[in-house]
Amino acid sequence: MSSLLRVSGLASGIDYESMIKQLMDAQRAPAIKLQQDRQILEWRQEDYRDINNTLRTFRDTVFQMKLQSTYLTKKTTIADGNIATVTAGSSAVAGTYTFAVDKMAVGASITGKVIGSNIDKSTLGTQLSGISGEQSITISQTLNGQTVTNTFTIDTSSKSIYDLINSINNYVPASGTWKVKASYDANLDRVFLISTETGDGNITVDTGTLADALKISTGNSETTISGQNAVYYFNGVQYSSTSNTTTINGITFNIKGASAKDAYNNAIPTTVTVNNDTDAVVEAITEFIDKYNSTVETIANKLYEKRYSEYLPLTDEQRGKLTDDQIDQWTKKAKSGLLRNDTILSGIVSNVRMTMSAVVPGVSGGYVDNGQTVYTDRLSKIGITTTADYMSAKLEVNEDQLRAAVEKDPEGVMSLFTKSSGEYDQMGIALRLYTDVNNAMDKIFNQAGSSSDYNLVDNSFIGKEIKDIDSRLADWDDRLQQIEDRYYRRFNAMEQAIQQLNQQSAWLMQQFGGNSQ
Structure with a gap:
């Protein structure tokens, strides 16, 4: 910005501000063209x-x-939708197949008997009659040939049944996997143990003071269910899996139930059709x-x-x-x-x-x-x-x-x-x-x-052209400032000269007036 002192046309009476503006408008034409x-x-x-x-x-x-x-999509139909849902991947071969389910995969579980808990359940000691001090409970899980056993020890005078439940659910063994989850239903007053994975296996709870009081020890529970693998037949050949979801020859079956049985207790097969999905x-x-x-x-x-x-x-x-x-x-x-x-x-x-x-x-x-x-x-x-x-x-x-x-x-x-x-x-x-x-x-x-480029410098052809114009506009701004200052200096000089002439004229008029007297 210019530091030049700019004065109005007091001496000359000329509106040179508007004159300079008109002159600068003409000078700005090239810069305006660059901006456009x-x-x-x-x-x-x-x-x-x-x-x-x-x-x-x-x-x-x-x-x-x-x-x-994209071109190998398949569509499938199964005659008996009660036993499974079926989807086919791109590798599945179009054709007609048979499928039967002998039994579904299930997980092992224990349902405890009614405990007969006291009203006060703030601790295990107050909830269970005759229980006090530190007590232990040993739980084993066998799943698909692997067994994990752990003993959970708890202070019944300060810990509640929910603390025991959390200990069981959050246990991480040094080796193997722990797939047992426990829960307590206060309304039913029962403890439940269930395997979170299906497959051959079981859950056992050793007899002991705490296990017997909770009514979940082996032989003292309501029901004990062993886990089992799913057994099914594809095109007459028997297969088994630990899960109810299985894929054979590019076809995925989500088993929902067992097939109906014939007079010889054999699972009756249903028809599965796989076609290219033309649509x-x-x-x-x-x-x-x-x-x-x-x-x-x-x-x-x-x-x-x-x-x-x-x-x-x-x-x-x-x-x-x-x-x-x-x-x-x-x-x-x-x-x-x-x-x-x-x-x-x-x-x-x-x-x-x-x-x-x-x-x-x-x-x-x-x-x-x-x-x-x-x-x-x-x-x-x-x-x-x-x-x-x-x-x-x-x-x-x-x-x-x-x-x-x-x-x-x-x-x-x-x-x-x-x-x-x-x-x-x-x-x-x-x-x-x-x-x-x-x-x-x-x-x-x-x-x-x-526009999504995170680089600070736009090296594209147009980007470089814009930067070149920006540089030229900056030069023009400096040049226009110099031109405008030059105009103001000239008009200021003219204003000062007119002011001096006015002063001299006033002095002469004063002198002439003095001589006439």
Whole structure:
């Protein structure tokens, strides 16, 4: 800021403040042009970054289309849904199977008898008649061939039954695993012990003063249930597992109950059917094409957007003369068409368009349609073709043709999208497109940077241009300050000269007036 003393035109009567303002407005024209150029660059940067966000979302969709699991989805049915629910993974083979459950997996448990507790349950000593001092209880768990035993000692004069429960539940053995959980139901006045895992095994409680008083010692409890493995039959072959969830040949069974038995007490098998999920594959491909269309439409809208070159970014002075609505309308036109005919965007559209129309060599399979073999080596062979408006680069789906291809040649359709090869022109459509999108995003990033970039320095092409303008604007600010100070010095000098002339004139008038007397 200038330290120059500025005075008004008291001597001359000239409004030189407004004169200097007019002169400075003319001097500021180049700086205003730089500010407008900077604003246009920022708008272009925003447009590029918006497109990169669109491409990033599209890339996520393309990534899913690269995966074989997208095309290997299966649907399953089980005739008797009371014994199990069934799901099939991508590795499951389509076909019909039999499944029967002889018995479910269960965990071991002990249900104690009614204790007959006293009303005061503040400590074990007050709750249990005849119990005092330190008492111990020994609990063993055998689970799938491994046994863990521990003795829990507690001061019954100061600890309650809930302290004992917590000790059992929080016990961590030095070796092996402890899967016993205890609980006490005050309303039922019973202690429960249960294994948190199913499988062959049992829980035992040694006879003793405390165990007998709690009515959970072996032989003195209400019920004792041993754990058991699930036993089931898949295609007539018997299997067992410690859990009620099991996977065989890519098919996962969640066992819910035992099968009905025949006259010989054998589990009656039910039918499980696994089919390729044509609906899911058709839906995935259709959604992919929809996403592709919306992406190229977003790019095309910017590529062919009309440019209003006569509408430049508004200056602060211009904004002050317009209403908010007028400012919005003006700005909308000023921002329009900033990426019109942009070479980066046109290159992106051209590349993805070529990819979507490309032939994928080496796709095996094919299917017969009306006596002719159809090889699924390009999108057009599975019902995905360009629209009537060829220039739009958008595609349309013939769902009947797509469904026929997925049903009759699922391997070929999968290979069309997912075929992997070291050479770009040998890859499947999805792999090529994923490469195209990544390359496009890199080009836009190099051009405009990223709003989510945490680097303090924007080294993109536009970022460097903006920094260059900022440097030039800083130079202009210094230069304009010097020019303005020069104007004020000149007007100040003129004001002082006029003031001196006025003083001399007044002196002369005084002298002439004195001589006449």
